[in-house]
Amino acid sequence: MxxxxxITGAASGFGKIVAFxxxxxxxxxxxxxxxxxxxxxxxxxxxEQGIELIVDKLDVTNSRDIAYIHQKYDIDILISNAGIMxxxxxxxxxxxxxxxxxxxxxxxxxxxxxxxxxxxxAQKKAGKIVFTTSMGELWTVPYVAAxxxxxxxxxxxxxxxxxxxxxxxxxxxxxxxGVFGTxxxxxxxxxxxxxxxxxxxxxxxxxxxGTAEALANQLDPQxxxxxxxxxxxxxxxxxxxxxxxxTEDFVKQLQAAAWxxxx
Numbered sequence: 001m002x003x004x005x006x007i008t009g010a011a012s013g014f015g016k017i018v019a020f021x022x023x024x025x026x027x028x029x030x031x032x033x034x035x036x037x038x039x040x041x042x043x044x045x046x047x048e049q050g051i052e053l054i055v056d057k058l059d060v061t062n063s064r065d066i067a068y069i070h071q072k073y074d075i076d077i078l079i080s081n082a083g084i085m086x087x088x089x090x091x092x093x094x095x096x097x098x099x100x101x102x103x104x105x106x107x108x109x110x111x112x113x114x115x116x117x118x119x120x121x122a123q124k125k126a127g128k129i130v131f132t133t134s135m136g137e138l139w140t141v142p143y144v145a146a147x148x149x150x151x152x153x154x155x156x157x158x159x160x161x162x163x164x165x166x167x168x169x170x171x172x173x174x175x176x177x178g179v180f181g182t183x184x185x186x187x188x189x190x191x192x193x194x195x196x197x198x199x200x201x202x203x204x205x206x207x208x209x210g211t212a213e214a215l216a217n218q219l220d221p222q223x224x225x226x227x228x229x230x231x232x233x234x235x236x237x238x239x240x241x242x243x244x245x246x247t248e249d250f251v252k253q254l255q256a257a258a259w260x261x262x263x
Contacts, residue, residue: 004075005232006030008058008112009082011038013182014132016045017225018079022232023051030073032058034082058082060108070115076125077232078116080109081132085188088196089203090145097195098146105150110157117161121168128171130232131158135178135247139254143207144188162239173237175228178247181218189215219244 005022009015010031019031023046031046031053033039039055046053056072059065060082083105086097113129120127135141136148137155155174162172179185189211198205224243231237242248 002026002028003077003233004028004030004073005077005079006032006069006073006075006116007079007081008032008060008109009034009132010055011042013184014177014180014221014225014228015079015081016042017221018081018228018232019053020046020049020051021225021229023053025229025233028054030054030056030075032056032069032082034059058112060112061103063111066108066112066115069112070119074119074123075116076127078113078127078129079132079228079232080113080129081228082108083132083184085144085147085184086191087144087147087188088192089143089201089207090149092196092201092203093146094195097191098149101146102150102153105147106153106157109154113161117165117170120170126169126171128173128232128235129158129161130173130175130228131155132228133158133174133176135176135242135251137174137176138242138251143192147188159239171235171237172239173231174240175224175231176240176242176247177224178242178244179214179218180221180224182221185218186215 005027007015007019007029010019011033019029023029031042033042036057039057042055057065058069084101086101109131116127131154133155134151136144137151140148158172158174165172227241227243231241242251
């Protein structure tokens with residue numbers, strides 16, 4: 001049965017792949033992007049591939065955009081995928097950068113979700129919301145701790161929604177990617193150089209040694225996109241969906257070790 005699905009952050013990465021895959025399966029997909037040039041690129045690429053897609057503008061930090069989207073569309077499923085990463089040592093990271101990241105990753109995502117939840121309940125619709133979080137929701141990666149904190153927050157919100165909305169038959173799920181080559185991680189690392197200076201910051205530059213090698217070994221994003229598609233369309237999906245399995249196992253080991261970790 002065809003669903004109407006709105007996805008945020010569809011200009012690139014998982015968002016674009018998932019939007020295209022769901023549209024290929026015959027679903028009505030509203031692919032949203034932050035700025036108009038991204039919309040034009042999406043429209044052109046979908047046309048080139050013969051994919052039927054509705055493309056609209058949605059900056060999740062813009063309340064006018066959010067209100068417009070809430071008013072314009074009735075949907076069955078929301079995929080809350082838009083996100084940004086600001087990297088660097090959290091003891092020195094500028095707070096305005098951390099705040100801006102929380103505005104996108106947490107508050108924008110929650111404001112958008114709240115509006116659609118109200119519509120689901122008013123229409124007595126068994127809707128679903130899928131949040132793209134991160135493996136960083138479940139453990140804190142050094143030097144991207146603030147990003148992980150935003151994903152911890154979104155994971156807690158998602159878990160609260162899952163419990164609180166169960167009486168209304170609204171399903172909530174999270175998808176937690178490992179390290180995939182969408183460009184997202186690379187740009188997150190790039191953000192550090194815009195404020196960090198080894199001559200004035202106390203964190204030594206040596207802590208970033210090996211970053212290039214780690215980024216060179218990122219996974220093909222298609223398998224994560226396939227996982228998101230499966231979660232979106234499965235009425236009985238797990239709440240938490242870490243991929244790949246190796247990352248899930250690693251996270252479980254870290255969480256177990258946390259109980260005996262020293263200060």
